[in-house]
Amino acid sequence: MKTAEIASRFLDFFEKRGHTIVPSASLVTDDPALLFTVAGMVPFIPYLSGDVPPPYPRAADVQKCIRTNDIEEVGKTPRHGTFFQMLGNWSFGDYFKADAIRYAWELLTTAESEGGLGFDPKDLWVTVYKDDDEAAALWSEIAKLPEERIQRLDKDTNYWSTGLPGPAGPCSEIFFDQGPAYGVDGGPATDDDRYVEIWNLVFMQYEISNVTSKYDFDIVGELPNKNIDTGMGLERIAFIKQGVQNMYETDQVRPVLDLAAELSGKTYGANHEDDVRMRIIADHVRSSLMLLADGVTPSNEGRGYILRRIMRRTIRSMRLLGVDGPTFPTLFAASRDAMAEAYPVVADDWERISQYAFAEERTFLRTLAAGSVILETAVAETRQSGGESIGGEQAFLLHDTYGFPIDLTLEAAEEAGLTVDRAAFDQLMQEQRTRAKADARARKRQLADTSIYREFRSLGETVFTGYTELEAESTVLGIIVDGVSVDRASAGQIAEIIVAETALYAESGGQVADKGIIVGPGYELEVLDVQKPVVGLISHTVAVTSGEVAVGLAASTIVDAANRRSARQAHSATHLVHAAIRDTLGRSATQTGSLNRAGYMRFDFNWGSALSPETRTEIEEIANNAVRDNLEVTTRVMSLDEATSLGAMALFGEKYGSEVRMVDIGGPWSRELCGGTHVSSSAEIGIINLVGESSVGASNRRVEALVGQDAFRELAAERAIVSQLTSSLKIPRDQLPARIADLAASLRAAEKKIAAFEARALADRAPALAETAVAVGPHRLVTASIGVAGSGDDVRTLALQVRERLGSAPAVVALGADVGGRPVVIVATNEAARTAGAKAGVLAKAAAAALGGGGGGRDDVAQGGGPDVSVLPAGLAAVRSTLERSAS
Incomplete structure (x- = not known):
């Protein structure tokens, strides 16, 4: 069956x-x-x-x-x-x-x-x-x-x-x-x-x-x-x-398991460890497929982190089966075919799902390659120091920062004849889990209990009248102060107000809450926020600015008309930008999130690379052409099935009831399910000015725009800047880019000359610094503060030059400098000094401790630093005292 x-x-x-x-x-x-x-x-x-x-x-x-x-x-x-x-x-x-x-x-x-x-x-x-x-x-x-x-x-x-x-x-x-x-x-x-x-x-x-x-x-x-x-x-x-x-x-999972066996050349049932890996792959591929189908995308936090973790566990398991190359195109297609009968969306939305899955695999395979280089360095340093175990801190850094699985670290260490300090790694992992659990418990305590709203919701749904009016007459049904239901709130208090009807929009669907006031007999409330704490109930967080509000009193909810007008412009602009992006990039560039507030919109969508300036201009032009064409904006309430059959787009992860509100701008050109407030025709939007485009995760891009009067102000400010530049440089506007590029090239050339001059000036100080060497045990030690330096590399170069001038006898050089307002100490030792027990990394850590910062490095060259330049002499003194103790 x-x-x-x-x-x-x-x-x-x-x-x-x-x-x-x-x-x-x-x-x-x-x-x-x-x-x-x-x-x-x-x-x-x-x-x-x-x-x-x-x-x-x-x-x-x-x-x-x-x-x-x-x-x-x-x-x-x-x-x-x-x-x-x-x-x-x-x-x-x-x-x-x-x-x-x-x-x-x-x-x-x-x-x-x-x-x-x-x-x-x-x-x-x-x-x-x-x-x-x-x-x-x-x-x-x-x-x-x-x-x-x-x-x-x-x-x-x-x-x-x-x-x-x-x-x-x-x-x-x-x-x-x-x-x-x-x-x-x-x-x-x-x-x-x-x-x-x-x-x-x-x-x-x-x-x-x-x-x-x-x-x-x-x-x-x-x-x-x-x-x-x-x-x-x-x-x-x-x-x-x-x-x-x-x-x-079972039939929905086994096809992926069989493919994992085929790709790896293994036989399922022949080896327990390999069987476990194949079952992990089969489970995790299906889980990843279903999460992607519901709009979750890989990232480094929240749901996206969980998805990324199970996808990377899949790749790791394939690697442990001996497969190093890409496998997701094959494995995910098999899972799609197995699950499509029960969940057709995995086939219908395959283009988008596969784009994220395949990009994540490519990214992690590169991560594994980079992690391998870091791990090889750790192995080499462990061997060089005569150690037999890679530190737990290094293993945890590989796991936590670079996403390199501990299993592969253990495997590589074993191949090199080393072990990993697993106890230290496990301790760090446990500390991380403890912090995560504490955060989760705190979140649950703070957010999970909605029982306070039960009695108010039982009175019926809050009626939202704000689609057609900016004021609504109602009655105060409930008041909540500090999480407790009360019968009144007085001036100076912050409270939540529940009313039967409201014209104020509650934050949802990317649109922020309305601004406004609530007034009644003898009181006035400033609306700070409007939310839906439970389905069907709207709650207004207010500051009682005058009088006393009580349960049962009349209440008028009044929307800030100017703010609502700008918010409507921004929300409708988001729909136009979405349609323009799909026109330009194709159907796979679908929405993953948005935010609309008065005069501003941002829109997130799945796409694997940065948009070129030409593409951004094209999207902006299409959206503004829709504004120019004064397209009619219509809303209809219908069943979810009817709306989807008409091609209405829904936001992944959003919950929709049996009845939905469909917003058309220009008919089917922009057709989305949306509960937000909108203009009545596109010309009311005014102007859409795309001001930013950036990455918000693997295969996820974000565009930001100013809308209406805010867009005009931004364009006017840019016009003023251009006018100032053309006046200062005394050239026509169309020659500005070339002239600014010439000036930037000249500035870079001048900076290079200055850097070269400063480097020569530092190098010229090497002979005099070498002459200051003093005997500390078997070593010759140079310690000096060289003042302000352009970079730590300049200080390092000078320290190495001084070390060379001290010859083959044991020599230690410690130079301090002010680099960008922070103290830096570079320690360099020659081979004879290291043989005698002087390790640059140890000495740099001592300097860093005195500086109140961190440091370390190789035995021959290392660096320490801190936040306060005034304690630089103490850092250099710490190098000398540490060297004296090691020599005694």
């Missing part, structure tokens, strides 16, 4: 039982405490928590998920994957335990010929929470399971909570027994791999508080509406139904 068929049977089963079939949400969640959709429940959290009224009483879905907390286990166990799919059925205050258990048992044990999954009841076990007598009795009654196959377990396995105050409840898990060949008898309580968990039924029935951990809390009462939240692992069902050993051998 194919994976897609299992999903289809699941959805058909629940649709026939009155469930609304909900499409999978994006892997990119809008939950601020999460980077990704890590579980099937994530899109339903607002409904399960009661923050948002559910749009249906019962639902079913197949949800895409990404989870990387167990990434090191991928490939080693039968069922750990970074990308997985959860089959779920949900009840929001509708049915409860009995029906949830009945539905699960019926679907699992109904024959395949009758639409079920065809499991033999004798192969199924269940667990319940130890105190949940009701669930145990229902399993006995409905499934006729004997008592020994209903096992009671503790909170750590059979109780669900988020680890925060709110809903919680016991759960019941269903396991498949793979048989005696896979382990010991005794059921899931043995925690043996023989028993595979396939379905978890969560009975969300209690409210908890005083939460000190995920399993330590107080139950304060029952929820007014009891919910059902279930999750069945699609990949786990698939590997059981397909008769294979693990999820990596």
Whole structure:
């Protein structure tokens, strides 16, 4: 039974039982405490928590998920994957335990010929929470399971909570027994791999508080509406139904595994370590494909960092299998073909997906080449110093800064007959993980709790009237101060205000929030920000400038008209620039992000190289031609399917409801899904002036523009500058570029002459400096401050010249200088001094310590520095005292 068929049977089963079939949400969640959709429940959290009224009483879905907390286990166990799919059925205050258990048992044990999954009841076990007598009795009654196959377990396995105050409840898990060949008898309580968990039924029935951990809390009462939240692992069902050993051998994953074996010349099943690598490749390629399909792009932070990490783990695993060249064009195409039946977007959007994937592979292969050079240097220095181990700090630097995997560092060190200080490396890694976890916990504490808005959202959605009016009359529904719901706020306080209707736009879709005021009887509020803390609710952060605002009072939301006008111009300009970019570069140059505020817009899009000046001019001209042509701007509300069938473009990672707002500028030329505010015709935009183009990551570019009056001011300022230059240089405007180029060339030539003169002047000081040498033990030592120098290289050159003049006897030279306002000390030693124990790197570190900075280098030449030039004499003195101690 194919994976897609299992999903289809699941959805058909629940649709026939009155469930609304909900499409999978994006892997990119809008939950601020999460980077990704890590579980099937994530899109339903607002409904399960009661923050948002559910749009249906019962639902079913197949949800895409990404989870990387167990990434090191991928490939080693039968069922750990970074990308997985959860089959779920949900009840929001509708049915409860009995029906949830009945539905699960019926679907699992109904024959395949009758639409079920065809499991033999004798192969199924269940667990319940130890105190949940009701669930145990229902399993006995409905499934006729004997008592020994209903096992009671503790909170750590059979109780669900988020680890925060709110809903919680016991759960019941269903396991498949793979048989005696896979382990010991005794059921899931043995925690043996023989028993595979396939379905978890969560009975969300209690409210908890005083939460000190995920399993330590107080139950304060029952929820007014009891919910059902279930999750069945699609990949786990698939590997059981397909008769294979693990999820990596199922039909959606195996093609990539087989290709990895073919490309490497390895045989799957012949070697355990190679098998693990092939399974990692199969899993990670699919995960990368699905993340790219949902708009995530490789980067060095956030979601992009996770994607980059799993893509680079893939490349590393191929390398460890003996394949050094590019493989993504083959591997990703195979994954695309395997996943396209379930997710057609991976084929429809292949041009964009492949562009990012292939560029990332090329980049990392270059990184590996560069890292290899750095590693070879570390190996050589370790050997030269007589060491046997590469330092953990060096290994961590390679890993953290250059992206060079520790596995390859270990492999290269072993080939060179060396080891790596793995304990030190692991300690640094652990410190980094600890910092990351602390940051994540802080983010979760700060952002995850939206329960304060629950009572306000239950009153209905906030009505936004700002598309057609700049003022709206309403009533104050709620006031929040310092995270607490209060009934009033007074002058001088900062508060959040909830009203029933508002004309003020809440930040979303790249458009920043409106400016404005809220006024009512006896009070006035300055609007500082407008946000949507939960779906359907608008909250205004305000400063109470006068009077006292209270719940129940009338409120008028008033938009700053001039600011809104400029914001509308900028947002509509963004749509024109997007269309112009696609006209110029092609359909693959799609939006990855934007920001619009009054008079300014920026637009991010996927593209692999910088735009030429000619291309920028062409994009700017196309956009301004659209302004000149006074194109009509129209908005229509329709179903998502209708909008996409008309060719409307959607932003990756953005969530859209069943109804969407489509914005046309000039008909289909610019047609996008957008909830922002816009001009009524393109001529209202005025002028679009592209002022910048830059890189914002691999295969990602950004253009920035000023719009309307701000664009005019910028052009007027440039005109004034040109006028000043033509007047000062007494030439026509069209000769300015050539004249400025001539002046710049003359300046560079003069700077070179000055640098050469300064270098000769420094070299002329070498004989006199050599004469100042004093005896320190067996060494002749020169220490001197040479004043201001153009660069550290100039000081280094002089130190080497002085060292040469001191002959073959042990000699040490330490010269200090002011380089750009910071102290620099260069230490140089000859071979005789090094034999006698004087190492330039050690002496430079001593100087750096005195200077309050850092330093080091080779044994023959090294450098130290710091922030304060006034302590330069102390740095030179530290060189002498360190040398004296080594000589005594």
